[in-house]
Amino acid sequence: MRRIVLVAAWTAIVAACATVPEKGASPSVAIFMDFDDKPGDASLAVMKKEADALLKPSGVTLDWRLSRANGGNETFSDLVVVKFKGRCRVEAWSQPGTDFGTLGETLSLASTSVKEGHVLPFTEVECDQIRKALAYLRPDADQIDRQKALGLALGRVVAHELYHMLAHTTSHATAGLAKASQSLRDLVASREMSFQQRDFLAIRNNLH
Numbered sequence: 059m060r061r062i063v064l065v066a067a068w069t070a071i072v073a074a075c076a077t078v079p080e081k082g083a084s085p086s087v088a089i090f091m092d093f094d095d096k097p098g099d100a101s102l103a104v105m106k107k108e109a110d111a112l113l114k115p116s117g118v119t120l121d122w123r124l125s126r127a128n129g130g131n132e133t134f135s136d137l138v139v140v141k142f143k144g145r146c147r148v149e150a151w152s153q154p155g156t157d158f159g160t161l162g163e164t165l166s167l168a169s170t171s172v173k174e175g176h177v178l179p180f181t182e183v184e185c186d187q188i189r190k191a192l193a194y195l196r197p198d199a200d201q202i203d204r205q206k207a208l209g210l211a212l213g214r215v216v217a218h219e220l221y222h223m224l225a226h227t228t229s230h231a232t233a234g235l236a237k238a239s240q241s242l243r244d245l246v247a248s249r250e251m252s253f254q255q256r257d258f259l260a261i262r263n264n265l266h
């Protein structure tokens with residue numbers, strides 16, 4: 059099987075801040091999304107559902123917002139900004155993908171910012187690379203199947219970057235969703251993916 063790895067590239071510098079929640083409130087993480095090209099509703103719904111489920115055992119609740127809707131008057135335990143670059147949608151007229159990638163090729167699917175060793179709450183997601191995972195769907199996958207698969211892949215990539223941002227770590231696990239790489243095929247597979255228990259602990263121990 060051809061393996062294509064997911065890597066995190068550490069690049070830009072961005073400042074963001076979080077407010078301290080009321081005492082006793084359950085930790086909620088606001089995710090402010092900024093799209094070059096907003097996904098279809100089915101993709102967006104599946105992306106949120108997948109990332110919610112993947113992070114749920116850590117005890118955090120994800121609160122999805124569009125960046126432009128940030129009024130600055132809400133309270134969250136933590137907040138992150140996710141910029142979705144490129145084309146994040148499956149067009150009705152697009153043909154099933156046939157680009158399986160090149161053997162041994164490394165694709166960067168997302169990158170989270172690091173400054174002086176500190177992980178910053180800012181991620182860029184590369185939709186044009188993630189869309190290549192659709193080539194691994196079965197040939198008779200219809201438009202809705204493809205939209206949902208793109209949402210699944212986006213949710214898993216976002217969850218991986220949330221692990222870095224919420225656990226404040228640049229390191230990777232040897233197994234599970236916190237691994238340094240995943241195959242494109244696994245990103246759209248219906249088989250469940252999950253973090254390991256130690257990854258949830260790392261997130262919990264670093265919540266504000």
Ligand SMILES: [Zn+2]
Nearest residue numbers: 065066230238
């Ligand atoms: Zn990573």
